[in-house]
Amino acid sequence: MRYSGFRVIAEALTGHKGWKPVWRDPTPQPEYDYIIIGGGGHGLSTAYYLAKEFGQARIAVLEKGYLGGGNVGRNTTIIRSNYLLDGNEPFYEFSLKLWEGLEQDFNYNAMVSQRGIINLIHTDAQRDAATRRGNAMILHGAGAELLSREQVRQMYPWLNFDNARFPIKGALMQRRGGTVRHDAVAWGYARGADMRGVDLIQNCEVTGMRIENGRIKGVETTRGYIGAKKVGVAVAGSSSRVMAHAGMRLPIESHVLQAFVSEGLKPLIDGVMTFGAGHFYVSQSDKGGLVFGGDIDGYNSYAQRGNLPVIEDVAEGGMALMPAIGRVRLLRTWGGIMDMSMDGSPIIDKTPVEGLYFNGGWCYGGFKATPASGWCFAHLMAKDESHITAKAYRFDRFLRGLMIDEKGQGAQPNLH
Numbered sequence: 001m002r003y004s005g006f007r008v009i010a011e012a013l014t015g016h017k018g019w020k021p022v023w024r025d026p027t028p029q030p031e032y033d034y035i036i037i038g039g040g041g042h043g044l045s046t047a048y049y050l051a052k053e054f055g056q057a058r059i060a061v062l063e064k065g066y067l068g069g070g071n072v073g074r075n076t077t078i079i080r081s082n083y084l085l086d087g088n089e090p091f092y093e094f095s096l097k098l099w100e101g102l103e104q105d106f107n108y109n110a111m112v113s114q115r116g117i118i119n120l121i122h123t124d125a126q127r128d129a130a131t132r133r134g135n136a137m138i139l140h141g142a143g144a145e146l147l148s149r150e151q152v153r154q155m156y157p158w159l160n161f162d163n164a165r166f167p168i169k170g171a172l173m174q175r176r177g178g179t180v181r182h183d184a185v186a187w188g189y190a191r192g193a194d195m196r197g198v199d200l201i202q203n204c205e206v207t208g209m210r211i212e213n214g215r216i217k218g219v220e221t222t223r224g225y226i227g228a229k230k231v232g233v234a235v236a237g238s239s240s241r242v243m244a245h246a247g248m249r250l251p252i253e254s255h256v257l258q259a260f261v262s263e264g265l266k267p268l269i270d271g272v273m274t275f276g277a278g279h280f281y282v283s284q285s286d287k288g289g290l291v292f293g294g295d296i297d298g299y300n301s302y303a304q305r306g307n308l309p310v311i312e313d314v315a316e317g318g319m320a321l322m323p324a325i326g327r328v329r330l331l332r333t334w335g336g337i338m339d340m341s342m343d344g345s346p347i348i349d350k351t352p353v354e355g356l357y358f359n360g361g362w363c364y365g366g367f368k369a370t371p372a373s374g375w376c377f378a379h380l381m382a383k384d385e386s387h388i389t390a391k392a393y394r395f396d397r398f399l400r401g402l403m404i405d406e407k408g409q410g411a412q413p414n415l416h
């Protein structure tokens, strides 16, 4: 069924009896050409583009829980392509371009909202760094603007500009950045993939891999063995656990990241803002809640919940930037498991096992990558060749010393 304004009107006039479930609930087949492990944003977009762009048949997505129950439905919904390094910027710009046409492409309202993102500047050194990054963005066609302190004040007069420790001196802005309703992205890709014949199999945990003579043959699951010619792993925070089934140890650690939503407020922030003097970022949802987050909890964990010290730390960042929120009540907090790589950049690559491919290491920036990640992973799986924008995202960069360390933090995943 194609969604349209006419369809909504027609259904409204006929008692809404024509709506159908958005995807089927198929029984797993004994074998597929392609199995994607992980029904998050990246797994679903991979299946969608495999079916749509690369003409591949017999595809299944195996999800241990329900579609969209992982990080794709837990993030703070920010999209942007404001990267500095050559290994990253073309990929994230490709992703932003895909976001710009996504709703028409998969015929689903994902509430893509290019409301602009600003990164606040608090020191002269930060202005230099922001100028450099802005120039790199402009060179890659991503667009960037350096805002003066007065321009920021016009946008958000209630910010604490004269904070003695963290005076606001300006901002780097990307107007094309913004937010997208995260779970609708999972649903839109799921629907688009299902319409093209992909089997989306929920409550199906992969518990092992069958590998013979260095080649993947299939996967063991809680719903039995399923054979496959090619298997792609896109399980985000569970990357190390799933790849251990193939005997691989990854340059990835799992950490918890929390997100927060306040009670509903009148319109206050019409874009996305990041604090430059601490780890705090905020936007306002269409329901009025402030959606914000900060640092990871800082220890390895597979729990999808965080701890109070980080909540305090994030609240302190928010108060330093906008004291006006001091009496706002927090409505909800939750956590997701982040696949933190050693250099803060992702991996989309083949593995030493023939027919087994890996997608992960997204740290806390993988939501914005969802369309390009799926496209590039599908490209790799279908053609056995990296997409031009993802050529740098290979395992061997750690062996060859070609890290893509966007933040310049060194090999310490908890700092990226």
Ligand SMILES: Cc1cc2nc3c(=O)[nH]c(=O)nc-3n(C[C@H](O)[C@H](O)[C@H](O)COP(=O)(O)OP(=O)(O)OC[C@H]3O[C@@H](n4cnc5c(N)ncnc54)[C@H](O)[C@@H]3O)c2cc1C
Pocket: 037, 038, 039, 040, 041, 042, 043, 062, 063, 064, 065, 066, 067, 068, 069, 070, 071, 072, 073, 074, 075, 076, 077, 078, 079, 204, 205, 206, 207, 234, 235, 236, 237, 238, 242, 257, 258, 259, 293, 334, 335, 336, 337, 338, 362, 363, 364, 365, 366, 367, 368, 369
């Ligand atoms: C609090 C928070 C805020 C964030 N904010 C942003 C943001 O503003 N912008 C941004 O770009 N990124 C953000 N991120 C990061 C982003 O959400 C992730 O990088 C991205 O969603 C990860 O890819 P995914 O959607 O495929 O992961 P997931 O949705 O986690 O999908 C992985 C799936 O694999 C499944 N799985 C695991 N093990 C198995 C198994 N053995 N068998 C079968 N299935 C399995 C899981 O159940 C899960 O559904 C944030 C993350 C969090 C937690």
